[in-house]
Amino acid sequence: METAAFQALVGKRLLEIRTSIKPKLTQMRLAQELDLNQGNIQRLESAGRGTVENLLVILNYYLKQDFNLNYILAEDNSRFTPRLRPEDKVENLDSYFERLE
Template identity: 40%
Template sequence: MMLRITIGKRFAMLRDELKGDEPWTQSKVASKTGLTTNQVARLEQSGAGSIDGFLTMLIFYLNQGYNLNWILMEDNEQVGKLFINENTKDIDTQGSIAALQTLKSSLTELLETEIDKVVVKLTP
């Protein structure tokens, strides 16, 4: 749970760092990603939302040049926030894929547990 909140805070931090003619608001990120402003806000505030929304945000920031390992790793102090060059990007992509697979596995287990609880409550 804490990692989700941390990732949400990192999304907000990265949005504040984005450059352009005007500040990047949650509405502007929503417009660029196809998410709603509420989805972006929930992801930034608590890391809550759909897996699709979460992955959409990750892909958005990857396309902005940010390192997915920096976003996803609990302890990211030794990880660069930005890609430095194409060689680094290839290495970081592999690490990001591994981190996403681990996250997917954790989310799947959590979802299964929650579904089991609902089934138990609904079973006569």
């Protein structure tokens, strides 16, 4: 898959995750919670464009909300569910990557 297409796919999944959160999680509210600019969120969701730092902040937030990073980041995510199973839950990105080793 081309880089731009993959970035857009990840952006679409970030949007899907955010809009699945109830009560409604707006870009503005997410930006405020993460101390980011709303434009940063919009760029990542619309085209998968933005800084690695902002992407990691957002991924860590979703991980803490028990969302599955494999579902967000895998090119073919058909084997993964959007939410982590109870036995797969972790507290932060470091713990998540330790489990992959």
